[in-house]
Amino acid sequence: MTSIAQLDANSTPQAVRKAAREGSLTGPTSGLASGYVQVNLVILPESQAAGFLRFCQANPKPCPLLAVSEPGARTCTLLGRDLDIARDVPAYRIYRHGHVSDTRTDVAEDWRDDLVTFALGCSFTFEHALISAGLQVRHIDEARNVPMYNTSVPLTPAGGFGGNLVVSMRPFVAADAIRAIQITTRYPQVHGSPVHLGNPSLIGVADLSAPDYGDSVSVGENEVPVFWACGVTPQQVLIDSGIEFAITHSPGHMLVTDIPDNSLALF
Template identity: 80%
Template sequence: MFETLNAHSDPESVRKAAREGFLNGPTAGLASGFVQVNLVILPEADAAGFLRFCQANPKPCPLLAVSEPGSRICKALAADLDIARDVPGYRIYRNGVVSESAADVAGEWRDDLVTFALGCSFTFEHALMQAGLRVRHIEQGRNVPMYQTSVPLTSAGGFSGKLVVSMRPFAAADAIRAIQITTRYPQVHGAPVHLGDPSLIGISDLNAPDYGDFVSVGDDEIPVFWACGVTPQQVLVDSGVEFAITHRPGHMLVTDIPDNSLALF
């Protein structure tokens, strides 16, 4: 069953595959048509501050849902859901450092943990492909390339840092179309934040992403950069949080929310 996971898979099957240990790779291209989310899981003592940070930085941190403290379910995301087990890979942070990766975090769960679900650009990729645009990392079976930038975020709630972006290359005409399409999805990062010369946002080498996998950019193509939901992960490190859990970059929680429900028009 799980060997056939692909764009046509339903969200529950993807979550079940992750829960049972059969899926441990990136979720780009899986369960097309359904929203994928980034996760940030923090103790309740830090949750109010992080909420203010998201509100101050809606482009990289578009907030879709917040759980009750200690709850491993969130009906706003899916009916059959275990937040501690339904992601293909997690990161655990201790004292501002990524201390380990894990296939599930049930053993780390605490009664005071609050889950923040943030929009992910994997969601609008379905709309791009429906429009006939080619998404390079999906074609190549890779994780999307992600880069740290020099763009400062708005400090709030005790959190601060710099923007992380994801990159997809397009020919000029396709880049314009991609901008038009993704603008319709502000809850999953919306329109790009930059296109063209990566050095203008502090990226020195496109061939060496900080997260994800390298993809080629043709001589006739423009690199297009979107705000990325990995941004909070870097912020957790920069802010030195005592304890936190996130997804591994590119290893998202697949929800039951249809993509088109987030489109503005």
């Protein structure tokens, strides 16, 4: 069994997935297997899949679509080899009738032949580029999950889905914030450039110390909070839509793929 103590930025995606499958990795995946794409998962019955696809197309910033599985498939060759969608995520959420009914480390027993998996880009992917440029990513430095917040920013309704944007936040001094914007703009398939920086109340965030998902991090007096669209957005959308049944990753607990993150950079 792979110990969580053995996992770090230099771990392979296969090692991270194996640890999740064995149950030794149950925490967030930020900072693990640097250089490889991490993805958000939304798993829906086929009857809801076409509508959710239209929703993703209408809202590419929070829902950048990287892959869609065949109904019932627990593998996806676009994402990686020796990959089991139902077992290779450290923590999953199960939704029933618009509520999170359970959090599990394995959803193999809940799997159905009609389930379609949507893999959406995750901002954990571009963190490797930020760190390589000499920027400090606060939640990694503090060994915490990234802070995520519900906002008042409306999404474009489509396919029977709608709601408001969820964002992740990373604080930087002004010069580093500018550099972070330049770097992340290169990665539109993993949320790309920020959606807001500065005063959080302008997007409906009342208290940075009380995130709706993840953990709070320290923010210095000379630092600017920078907000990116977040792949937790569709999780809140599933709740708002009252979805009968769905599975997602638990916030911050991603599926680590075999895709090199530099393959998604535009320039």
